[in-house]
Amino acid sequence: MIKSINPTVKAMKPSGIRKFFDLANTMKGVISLGVGEPDFDTPWHICENAIHSMSVGKTHYTANRGLLELRQAICQFHAIRYHQNYDSEHETLVTVGGSEAIDLAMRTLVEPGDEVIVLDPNYVAYAPTIELAGGIPVPIVLKEETEFKLLPGELKAAITPKTKAMIINYPSNPTGGVMTKEDYEKLVPIIKESGIYVVSDEIYAELSFDQEFASLAQFDEVRDQIIVVNGFSKAFAMTGWRLGYALANRDVSDAMTKIHQYVIMSAPTQAQYAAIEAMTHGLDDVIRMRNDYLNRRNLLVNRLNRMGLDTNMPHGTFYVFPNIQKTGMTCEEFCEKLLEKEKVACVPGNAFGEHGEGFIRISYAYSIDHLKEACDRIEHFLQNLD
CATH class of the missing domain: 3.90.1150.10 (Aspartate Aminotransferase, domain 1)
Incomplete structure (x- = not known):
């Protein structure tokens, strides 16, 4: 049978x-x-860097975490553009798209029965990824009249002793909503006191129109509780290259890398060389x-x-x-x-x-x-x- x-x-x-x-x-x-x-x-200059890498024989595996040159470029970009500071050697992991980074974060953090807060509406992949890790998605309903922002009272009410983490996505797919630094300041004490992790999907960070992009990872008080997920698909028009990354404290990053090395080994080499060009000359x-x-x-x-x-x-x-x-x-x-x-x-x-x-x-x-x-x-x- x-x-x-x-x-x-x-x-x-x-x-x-x-x-x-x-x-x-x-x-x-x-x-x-x-x-x-x-x-x-x-953009063609990004493609050319990938083509050049193949022409000179750079067609082999990279380190599990990704090319160090790429990780350094990512950390420099984040420090300058987003005021986020991460170590390229121990806190940066290059993944197969941002989707892999979210999956790795859930499998690293979530034990069977753990609750993970998600925002409703939000990106379609979050709840299934939580469930595959044995977790229970707990929604917070976002409202049109507050421009689909996450409010502190709603977050506090959703956290229970079983809450392990939360996934947020700002700027938001599907609503286009954003959070300002002032909005996040109101959430920081709640996150710090609860001890939960926050997976912050920032794939649309560069597509912020009317105000400067803000992130929970900018707040030192909770920095080690934040896992930043980002990538190249949306901002650099590189969807088919399938390349993303995760930034997190060393313990979490090491654990995510262990899973990554067994199921992926390393992200595509040519895509990584393309991404170096994107990070350094693609703004x-x-x-x-x-x-x-x-x-x-x-x-x-x-x-x-x-x-x-x-x-x-x-x-x-x-x-x-x-x-x-x-x-x-x-x-x-x-x-x-x-x-x-x-x-x-x-x-x-x-x-x-x-x-x-x-x-x-x-x-x-x-x-x-x-x-x-x-x-x-x-x-x-x-x-x-x-």
Whole structure:
């Protein structure tokens, strides 16, 4: 008799993001605003560094933690840009995307039955990663009227003796919400007193539009309780290179590296050489792309609000999270009918948690022309609702 599949895996739902993206791929003439991937190609000078590394025979494994030159570049970048200080030799680990770093953090920290706080709505991979490590996701509901920020009273109420960690993501996928340094200052005493770890997914740090990026890792009082996750996919348009990293205190970083060395060995060598170039000479590319995203954001938010879909101004990422409750449809009904009638693909808000119901996520990592056409179709859809 064939043994059964792990029940945790069996019960896991497929990603709600991929569901609508895959459906859109079967139809002609669809404008897909679903997947969070930059429409820019990786800047050529970054690609050239990877090509050069292959041409001179650098095609072998690197150290488990990644190339020291890359780790040094990462730490220097974080010190200058984000006022975060980490040691390149003992507190930095290069991973296969930020997703691996989050998985490693959960497997390092979580024991069966531990509670891990997640924000709802938030990125689709967090809860499954917690569950695979034997933990229990505990949601904190974020509210539109407070711009989807994490408030101190809500955090304090969610922490129990079983709470081991929390995963946060600011700037936020899917809401575009951000936290300021002043917002974090109110959380620091709670985090310090509780002793919980915080996995801070900062993959959109460079896509902060209206204010300087802030992080809990900037506060010395809780610095050793914070695991910073970041990578190259979003800011540098390097999604296919699959490269990320984790910054954490030495004990946690050593433990994460032990898991990494058994399941991965080391991140792809050519991607690491590309990332060195990105970290050292790629900031101008980031600024250029961010300015384009800012123009797209302004266009999209203005159009959506004018057509009657109440939309908060997102202060980071390349997503908007319009409220569709006035239509009387669930978010899945809205997305299904919009795709069927107007051939525009968006993601239902409930793909990001139960309290994403009533919203949809639209990515503006697409050209202005595509966004204008998509807005015309969405407006036509709203004007012709039954």
